[in-house]
Amino acid sequence: MMRYLIPLFAFIVLAAFLLVGLTLNPRQVPSPLIDKPAPIFQLNHLHEPEKILSSTDNLGKVWLLNVWASWCVSCRDEHPLLVELAKSGIVSIYGLNYKDERTTAMQWLKRYGDPYAVSIVDADGKVGIDFGVYGVPETYIIDKKGIIRHKQIGPVTADSLEKTIVPLIIELQKQA
Amino acid sequence: MFKDNRFSFFKALQLNRMKVWLVFAFLVLMLASTLGWSKEAVPVAEDPEVEKRMLALTMDLRCLVCQNESIADSRADFSNDMRREIRQKIKENKSDEEIIQFLVDRYGDFVLYNPPVKPTTIMLWFGPILLFVIGFISLLTYLKRRREQIEEVPLSEAEQKKADVLLGKKKR
Numbered sequence: 001m002m003r004y005l006i007p008l009f010a011f012i013v014l015a016a017f018l019l020v021g022l023t024l025n026p027r028q029v030p031s032p033l034i035d036k037p038a039p040i041f042q043l044n045h046l047h048e049p050e051k052i053l054s055s056t057d058n059l060g061k062v063w064l065l066n067v068w069a070s071w072c073v074s075c076r077d078e079h080p081l082l083v084e085l086a087k088s089g090i091v092s093i094y095g096l097n098y099k100d101e102r103t104t105a106m107q108w109l110k111r112y113g114d115p116y117a118v119s120i121v122d123a124d125g126k127v128g129i130d131f132g133v134y135g136v137p138e139t140y141i142i143d144k145k146g147i148i149r150h151k152q153i154g155p156v157t158a159d160s161l162e163k164t165i166v167p168l169i170i171e172l173q174k175q176a
Numbered sequence: 177m178f179k180d181n182r183f184s185f186f187k188a189l190q191l192n193r194m195k196v197w198l199v200f201a202f203l204v205l206m207l208a209s210t211l212g213w214s215k216e217a218v219p220v221a222e223d224p225e226v227e228k229r230m231l232a233l234t235m236d237l238r239c240l241v242c243q244n245e246s247i248a249d250s251r252a253d254f255s256n257d258m259r260r261e262i263r264q265k266i267k268e269n270k271s272d273e274e275i276i277q278f279l280v281d282r283y284g285d286f287v288l289y290n291p292p293v294k295p296t297t298i299m300l301w302f303g304p305i306l307l308f309v310i311g312f313i314s315l316l317t318y319l320k321r322r323r324e325q326i327e328e329v330p331l332s333e334a335e336q337k338k339a340d341v342l343l344g345k346k347k348r
Binding site: 026027029030031032033099125126129130131132134135 | 241243253254257258261280282283284285286
């Protein structure tokens with residue numbers, strides 16, 4: 001009896017591992033920056049290049065940093081959701097315009113709507129590297145103390161907004 | 177020679193001597209002109225030392241976009257940025273450890289093809305040895321049990337003779 005049960009058991013263990021493997025997404029590399037302070041940056045605004053947004057300007061409020069670019073195709077997928085989220089007034093969204101051309105970026109926002117309180121320009125992608133960006137779009141939730149609480153890799157979906165992002169924002173806003 | 181004209185196409189291809197010479201001369205001219213333009217390959221970076229160190233470092237770092245390529249091999253935009261960043265850090269006289277730490281801080285251990293031994297990576301490091309040991313022990317026990325099961329039956333006189341004949345042995 002045992003000689004049949006052992007291979008069966010080994011097969012079940014292997015199958016369980018493979019099954020779990022199927023549900024994992026190798027593209028989603030867990031960020032080491034979660035629960036760490038957001039990187040320090042000082043970047044020019046997209047619309048008013050003479051103005052500067054610095055990483056300390058948003059201390060005291062929960063905010064989203066959405067990394068986007070006009071060349072990024074899946075940014076178009078998530079964009080209507082961001083516009084909607086901005087309209088709802090739950091949270092202010094800041095855009096990190098990543099390795100983009102200023103004029104095309106502005107045209108893109110005109111065409112698809114501008115959900116961003118401010119868009120800042122990261123032309124050479126250096127601040128992006130500090131944030132650990134590797135696949136645009138990416139969205140970060142940053143709390144009142146300036147600590148990154150969540151990173152969404154790839155486009156925001158209705159599902160991820162409803163289940164993770166919005167509940168987390170509301171919870172973080174309650175904190176002192 | 178051929179009754180049907182299907183082969184006239186090939187006949188038309190047969191160039192006369194004059195044409196062959198013209199084509200040959202043309203080719204020679206073309207090749208000669210390119211020889212005039214070619215020169216020493218320009219190094220990718222200004223400083224070959226920096227490039228060498230950068231390559232040695234990036235060989236062991238994973239490109240996060242094309243996950244089965246190292247940053248050294250990858251042509252992805254991400255890797256281009258990383259190489260640029262690492263070149264700059266080398267010029268700033270940062271040590272290899274500092275540069276690797278810079279990347280790990282931002283992208284996690286996943287960028288390392290040579291991950292550190294940590295509680296989360298114990299299975300990764302020692303799993304194969306563990307599997308080997310389990311396999312080896314089960315092989316040994318299996319062989320031992322098998323040996324116990326097999327009974328050695330000595331050959332009878334007649335069988336021994338038959339075997340000797342078959343093996344071509346001379347009678348002693």
